Amino acid sequence: MRIYKLLYVLLIVFLSGCSQKKADKIIVVKNTLNIERTFETVELTKAFLGVDDLSTIGIRDIETNKLQITQMVDIDDDGVFDQLLFQPKIAPKSEKKYAVIQITEKEKPKAMDYCYSRFIPERTDDYAWENNRVAFRVFGPVAQKMAEDGIKGGTLSSGVDAWLKKVEYPIINKWYKENDENIGSYHIDHGEGLDNFHVGISRGVGGIAVKKDSTYYYSKNFIKWKTITTGPLRTRFYLEYANWDAGGNQITESKIVSLDYGSNLSKFETKIEGTKTISVGLTLHEKDGEVSGNNENAWVSYWQPHKGSELGTAILTPKKYFINHETYHTDNVDESNAYINLKVIDNEVTYYAGFTWKESEQFATKQEWEAYLKLFSKKINMPIEVTLN
Incomplete structure (x- = not known):
């Protein structure tokens, strides 16, 4: 009798296990x-x-x-x-x-929220974002008005600023807090990196322009923002811009920006009306670096000396949007940029923009950086296939 009871119990356990596997x-x-x-x-x-x-x-x-x-x-x-x-x-x-x-x-x-972003009212009205490798910021309407009114501390730019971090943990809140206590603190490297990347009215790392004839037109600062998510794997947020003029064309622009764990490149999903093409730029700063591009893999990059170190920036896009790339030199301050020209499809265009800083020890040379861009391009053009059984 005991043997039968034991067999019965084992049978129930077995069937329960099968049921769980089936589920x-x-x-x-x-x-x-x-x-x-x-x-x-x-x-x-x-x-x-x-x-x-x-x-x-x-x-x-x-x-x-x-x-x-x-x-x-x-x-x-x-x-x-x-x-x-x-x-x-x-x-x-x-x-x-x-x-x-x-x-x-x-x-x-559990994992740290490496991928983080937020609106920064304590520093005028920046919006900043980061992951374990890179950090960025853009500028809001208060900063724009201050600049237009000639008030010190204002910024008039829709360019993307790069914050050169060299630690994996989040630094945005720490650097802004330290800057509140000691103005200019984040312009000094205290062991974690610093903000010594000049944007001005340039395109920075991934700001857009609309080219008409031989002139590039830009939007001003963002006017609306919304944080969608932060966490261990992704931060994602929304930016909107006031309508702007591009040589007689009225441009409507908004975008969703995301940055994933382990990536040096932010993803920009832009909705735009009033143009069939856009140009996405990388500032050339002192014009002492080297622009390179790859038509097959749809990217443009700029490798430059940078304040005693070296810096690589890049823009990359899925191939369906790619037209070509070009370098624009001018004597106008901050207006020399390397551009990638993209098709707008159904009022939308997607691209990736980001950087590497030699002090972060992520990529030691221009060749290593470009190899990373080549692999990144292959991955976005041949996404991982996911099925459910």
Whole structure:
């Protein structure tokens, strides 16, 4: 009798295990390229996963049995999470399986919010963002009005400023706080990096222009902002600009900017009306560096000496938007830029812009930086394939 009871218990356990395995959904992530895929963010939706609530979902690596770092995103600000993000690591020409499991908040693996952004009212009205490798900022309407009224501390620019960090942990809040206590503090390297990148009215690292005949026209500072998400894997936010004139054409412009963990390049998803093309620029500063471009992989880069070190900046785009690249030299202060010219398709255009600083020890040479751009281009033009079993 005891033997029968034992067999019965074992049968229940076995069937329970089978039931659990049946209940697990399996994500198959496929890499079709002959390179390892890392630091690429997979976006999973409720509809794709067939679930009603993403907050109870975890992703487990079937091979290692390890839970993955994930991040939930409310895209439309309705209080309900729309996306679940994670970053797989896949060997060349291979696929990997992940289980979609039910999980509690306590069971989720924790990670620092490396990908961070916010509006900075204490420093006029900057909007700043960063990840574990790079940091940026842009300038708002108060800074614009101050500049137009001749008030010290104002900035009139829609160019993108680069903050040269050399630590992985977040620095935005720390640097702004220290600058409040000692004005100019973030212009000095205290061991974490500094802001010594001049923007002015240039395009900085990824500001746009509209070219008509031989003249480049720019917007002014952003007028609206909205933070969409911050977390361990991605920060994402919205910027809007006042309508602006480009040689008689009225331009309407807004964009969503995102920066993922492990990337040197921010993604700019721009909505624009009033033009069929845009030019995205990199400031040439003292014009003592080297512009290089790659038509096959749709990028332009500028490698330059920079205050006792070296700095590489770049703009890269999916191939469907790419037209060409060019270098514009002028004697006008801050208006010399390397440009990548892009097609606007259905009033939208997407590009990536970012930089590397030699002091960060990420890329030591121009050649290493350009190799990174080549791989980045391959990845965005051949995305990771994701299926659900």
